[in-house]
Amino acid sequence: MxxxxxxxxxxxxxxHMFRKTVTTKYPFETPVTAPRYHGRHILNRHPDGLExxxxxxxxxxxxxxxxIYVEGADNTEExxxxxxxxYAATYQINYARCIFCGLCIEACPTRSLTMSNExxxxxxxxKDLIFTKEQLLxxxxxxxxxxxxxxxxxxxxxxxYVGALTNPGTSAGAERxxxxxxxxxxxxxxxx
Numbered sequence: 001m002x003x004x005x006x007x008x009x010x011x012x013x014x015x016h017m018f019r020k021t022v023t024t025k026y027p028f029e030t031p032v033t034a035p036r037y038h039g040r041h042i043l044n045r046h047p048d049g050l051e052x053x054x055x056x057x058x059x060x061x062x063x064x065x066x067x068i069y070v071e072g073a074d075n076t077e078e079x080x081x082x083x084x085x086x087y088a089a090t091y092q093i094n095y096a097r098c099i100f101c102g103l104c105i106e107a108c109p110t111r112s113l114t115m116s117n118e119x120x121x122x123x124x125x126x127k128d129l130i131f132t133k134e135q136l137l138x139x140x141x142x143x144x145x146x147x148x149x150x151x152x153x154x155x156x157x158x159x160x161y162v163g164a165l166t167n168p169g170t171s172a173g174a175e176r177x178x179x180x181x182x183x184x185x186x187x188x189x190x191x192x
């Protein structure tokens with residue numbers, strides 16, 4: 001082995017030795033994630049506050065890590081949580097198992113489940129990494145009412161899903177939920 005070969009082998013090492021070190025002042029300055037970053041899941045709502053999740057369990061079936069548990073229940077006229085026949089009575093995601101692949105998002109037929117930019121999920125115990133439906137539900141925005149209540153956007157569940165592209169509820173912008181108190185890099189005050 002020649003001396004020239006040894007120098008070529010250490011070329012990458014020598015090139016990085018003289019570069020300026022980049023330091024992130026985390027947690028005081030949080031890095032901005034990419035817009036499509038796969039972080040914490042959100043169970044979205046319709047514009048009147050009803051849950052989009054219909055308890056179909058397709059997300060649990062699609063999860064390769066078996067991190068999602070869904071138990072569906074039937075809506076009644078006295079207690080309506082979603083516009084369809086069913087809703088998710090129990091919804092849990094085990095973040096100790098979740099690999100953030102996004103297959104659950106692809107499987108959801110109602111766009112109920114989306115992923116936010118929230119990445120700070122570290123906890124002191126494994127039990128705290130199991131997020132329940134109450135922790136995953138999107139917050140109630142102004143004009144929304146806490147379920148159970150009647151359907152306000154139409155007479156049938158079809159009225160809710162036909163106009164979903166023009167009136168998405170909290171599917172659009174749900175990553176700006178109040179549980180994150182960090183400001184964006186542009187200083188607009190919107191949370192990440």
